[in-house]
Amino acid sequence: SQTIHQWPATLVQPVGSPLSLECTVEGTSNPNLYWYRQAAGRGLQLLFYSVGIGQISSEVPQNLSASRPQDRQFILSSKKLLLSDSGFYLCAWKGGRAWREQFFGPGTRLTVL
Amino acid sequence: TQLLEQSPQFLSIQEGENLTVYCNSSSVFSSLQWYRQEPGEGPVLLVTVVTGGEVKKLKRLTFQFGDARKDSSLHITAAQPGDTGLYLCAVQGGFGNEKLTFGTGTRLTIIP
Numbered sequence: 001s002q003t004i005h006q007w008p009a010t011l012v013q014p015v016g017s018p019l020s021l022e023c024t025v026e027g028t029s030n031p032n033l034y035w036y037r038q039a040a041g042r043g044l045q046l047l048f049y050s051v052g053i054g055q056i057s058s059e060v061p062q063n064l065s066a067s068r069p070q071d072r073q074f075i076l077s078s079k080k081l082l083l084s085d086s087g088f089y090l091c092a093w094k095g096g097r098a099w100r101e102q103f104f105g106p107g108t109r110l111t112v113l
Numbered sequence: 114t115q116l117l118e119q120s121p122q123f124l125s126i127q128e129g130e131n132l133t134v135y136c137n138s139s140s141v142f143s144s145l146q147w148y149r150q151e152p153g154e155g156p157v158l159l160v161t162v163v164t165g166g167e168v169k170k171l172k173r174l175t176f177q178f179g180d181a182r183k184d185s186s187l188h189i190t191a192a193q194p195g196d197t198g199l200y201l202c203a204v205q206g207g208f209g210n211e212k213l214t215f216g217t218g219t220r221l222t223i224i225p
């Protein structure tokens with residue numbers, strides 16, 4: 001069966017510090033991978049998605065970047081965090097027979113102080 | 114302008130009552146999904162509806178896709194505290210349908 005991991009689960013960072021959030025998927029190959037941000041109790045905003053290694057599509061201009069160095073690894077980064085980067089970050093994958101559905105990781109709660 | 118508007122935004126009802134939440138748009142979609150999200154966790158898919166007018170049941174939850182495939186509803190019968198959560202509708206888009214666009218969400222609280 002497929003599983004998706006995210007770490008860390010929670011993170012508190014000062015303004016101006018760098019960021020690296022990691023997402024890995026097990027049990028599938030060549031998945032589509034996604035990064036979302038969710039404001040408190042609201043819908044999800046798609047930040048980046050990737051259909052393959054090294055292929056990144058950015059949905060909104062922002063202080064963040066994404067990379068996919070391996071087939072099942074997706075990384076969200078920032079060189080200098082802003083207060084507005086605080087939020088709940090979710091990674092998701094899609095692929096295989098479940099071609100419509102996305103499956104989400106447990107999320108990372110980021111607080112920028 | 115939001116592609117998907119969900120209503121109500123918040124709903125708090127007593128255990129045992131029935132409720133309906135809505136997901137509306139002016140666009141037509143090939144399919145629509147409903148997810149439930151509990152605090153501190155990622156959303157979990159409940160159902161995908163594909164055909165206009167389609168009704169799907171998942172225990173006490175009934176999902177309907179509008180005839181014109183522009184809207185959907187979720188009806189819960191005899192709500193239980195375990196139904197508490199954020200309910201999100203979502204539709205596919207983008208080239209090759211790679212992306213999901215989520216609605217604004219309905220936060221449901223069931224009071225024991």
